[in-house]
Amino acid sequence: MSTLSLPQTSYIHDRSRTFAEWLKSWLLTVDHKRIAILYLLSINFFFLLGGLAATLVRVELITPQGDLMSSDVYNRAFTLHGIIMVFFFLIPAIPAVLGNFLVPLMIGARDLAFPRLNLLSWYLYMIGGVFALIASVFGGVDTGWTFYTPFSSTYSNSNVVMTITGAFIMGFSSILTGLNFIVTIHKMRAPGLTWFRLPLFIWANYATSIIQILATPVLGIALLLVVVERLWGVGIYDPALGGDPLLFQHLFWFYSHPAVYIMILPAMGVISELISTFSRKRIFGYEFIAFSSLAIAILGFLVWGHHMFVSSQSVYAGLIFSFITMLVAIPSAIKVFNWTATLYKGSISYRTPMLYALGFIGLFVIGGLTGIFLGVTAIDLHVTDTYFVVAHFHYVMVGGTIMAYLGGIHFWWPKMTGRMYNEIWGSIAALIIFVGFNMTFFPQFILGYLGMPRRYHVYPPEFQVLHVMSTAGASILAIGFIVPLIYLGISLWKGAIAGNNPWGATGLEWKTSSPPPTFNFDKTPIVTEEAYAYPPEAAERDAAAWRPGSPL
Amino acid sequence: MAEQHTHAHAHHHSDKHTHISRGTYYRVFAALMVLMVLTVAAWWVEKNLIEMPGWLAVTIAMSIAIAKTVLIVLYFMHVKISSRMTQIYAAGAFVWLMILFVITMGDYIARGWPPQAGPLP
Numbered sequence: 001m002s003t004l005s006l007p008q009t010s011y012i013h014d015r016s017r018t019f020a021e022w023l024k025s026w027l028l029t030v031d032h033k034r035i036a037i038l039y040l041l042s043i044n045f046f047f048l049l050g051g052l053a054a055t056l057v058r059v060e061l062i063t064p065q066g067d068l069m070s071s072d073v074y075n076r077a078f079t080l081h082g083i084i085m086v087f088f089f090l091i092p093a094i095p096a097v098l099g100n101f102l103v104p105l106m107i108g109a110r111d112l113a114f115p116r117l118n119l120l121s122w123y124l125y126m127i128g129g130v131f132a133l134i135a136s137v138f139g140g141v142d143t144g145w146t147f148y149t150p151f152s153s154t155y156s157n158s159n160v161v162m163t164i165t166g167a168f169i170m171g172f173s174s175i176l177t178g179l180n181f182i183v184t185i186h187k188m189r190a191p192g193l194t195w196f197r198l199p200l201f202i203w204a205n206y207a208t209s210i211i212q213i214l215a216t217p218v219l220g221i222a223l224l225l226v227v228v229e230r231l232w233g234v235g236i237y238d239p240a241l242g243g244d245p246l247l248f249q250h251l252f253w254f255y256s257h258p259a260v261y262i263m264i265l266p267a268m269g270v271i272s273e274l275i276s277t278f279s280r281k282r283i284f285g286y287e288f289i290a291f292s293s294l295a296i297a298i299l300g301f302l303v304w305g306h307h308m309f310v311s312s313q314s315v316y317a318g319l320i321f322s323f324i325t326m327l328v329a330i331p332s333a334i335k336v337f338n339w340t341a342t343l344y345k346g347s348i349s350y351r352t353p354m355l356y357a358l359g360f361i362g363l364f365v366i367g368g369l370t371g372i373f374l375g376v377t378a379i380d381l382h383v384t385d386t387y388f389v390v391a392h393f394h395y396v397m398v399g400g401t402i403m404a405y406l407g408g409i410h411f412w413w414p415k416m417t418g419r420m421y422n423e424i425w426g427s428i429a430a431l432i433i434f435v436g437f438n439m440t441f442f443p444q445f446i447l448g449y450l451g452m453p454r455r456y457h458v459y460p461p462e463f464q465v466l467h468v469m470s471t472a473g474a475s476i477l478a479i480g481f482i483v484p485l486i487y488l489g490i491s492l493w494k495g496a497i498a499g500n501n502p503w504g505a506t507g508l509e510w511k512t513s514s515p516p517p518t519f520n521f522d523k524t525p526i527v528t529e530e531a532y533a534y535p536p537e538a539a540e541r542d543a544a545a546w547r548p549g550s551p552l
Numbered sequence: 553m554a555e556q557h558t559h560a561h562a563h564h565h566s567d568k569h570t571h572i573s574r575g576t577y578y579r580v581f582a583a584l585m586v587l588m589v590l591t592v593a594a595w596w597v598e599k600n601l602i603e604m605p606g607w608l609a610v611t612i613a614m615s616i617a618i619a620k621t622v623l624i625v626l627y628f629m630h631v632k633i634s635s636r637m638t639q640i641y642a643a644g645a646f647v648w649l650m651i652l653f654v655i656t657m658g659d660y661i662a663r664g665w666p667p668q669a670g671p672l673p
Contacts, residue, residue: 186637214648250656301651305659314662317655 082145108190128170178212204269279346347539356407363399388448419495439473
């Protein structure tokens, strides 16, 4: 398994002699792996920016008075946090980084079906990001990431049009990525790789791509209409002009609720890979996990009205939406139970990616179950727009998506770079993140249940203890995010050579060298067995190889 | 892209791929122009000649618009000569559009129910 040096040629190496040539070879690349690296760098940059905005919010909330910033600046701070994190981090994170890198590798293809379109989607992402950043540099936007009308379309004096333009352009990046994945998965699977031999990460990305293609245009139209109303006074959302503000909420959540599944479905795909690999077992209920991804993608389109229970939407519509919302719990629970059943009697090794995977399951269960609370109209009326909602969606998005993103980055880091990270620091960071995360967001459930509304920076003094706890947790969480940056960075120079398959995992991506050559495989692989075909004795071999102090 | 597939690809297409002739494009274009004239004419007739209820005017306008959409999707977007998979995807998109319309309109229809809704008498 251990080899002494990195492969002579790989997608990272190139023959450029000058810096300009080297830069060009990256910025005009059509290699899916290089584009994934471009995404990795840019998405992490936006994550840090979104984190800075979150820091402003959390620091302000240490005291009950508004002493760090005015209400107006506070509005802009949490809006910046929301927009950057949702549109420029969470939505593209796993599909654009891990998906781009892994989809062709996992299905035994040389690249995605449309490599140039892939590069275009990165440029669109960057252009959208630049628009959003320019908008924030020139004063920001104060509508919240939801851009609710008529505030956004009529009353707000902030940079609504500029920000919306950014989100609009970024939407096309998302659509193109989804399109590329669907065509690639349909057309470019290696010989023998039938649908039911696909890794579950591929199924998850396929379901995600369907949402990206079908939902994103609706957001684009909804936001475009806000701009049309703002600039030309065409009555679409403003009642004074004959429009209906709720129409915006319908259109917005028709995208933005499925968007939650754009964030969580690929995360679930990552978790399936991790759980199976580090339990040394074939996944329990493969077909159920695969189809539950599709079920979540489809049901996700039928529940958007649960964001509108108190919006003067018809109570009958609310009733139906509430009922269908309950149905989403079924495929989600199927996944959790199947992962748990996979762990049962497995040879579990607590490597860093597995720590993230186990953290994901716990946090996602809390996030998902509180989602059921919120889907019940009677409870939702009580906690609408409180910190309970904030805590709920952070448990799903941060506890779900970011845990899986980090778990996936660690798991495939040896494949991406050819080198291992420091396992001890990896485990420490994973634990810091888990503790910091819970300390940040669990108090927010209590705050919300006691009535602390979201989006306010002045609050009654009795809430201060919980807010201080939350801010303290956020500081721990921030340390947890910075530590991996350091040891992953160091590993690029100092890390042990990983070899092709450091985890002893199944899957085509582990059959090629690390880092892979430009066209992934020297010879098109032929698949003859199911995914996760760990032999029954794999667990026994692992146990026999264990030594005191070994991380397995 | 992948060499091993281009072969199968070409074979598959030579079976199914029928070409849309230039003449058809021109005929579709002419039909679209006629439909555009019809759109304007329908508006003009409603405005100046015949009093008609709103639902009828909307139905007429929507029918013409749907006819245009179908022509564009089938011919200009090549769905008519595409593989069955592409056709399913194209149809699927419209199913999704129906979900958006039907459920949203459901809210609008039911919003006034019950007539004396409200927490206080």
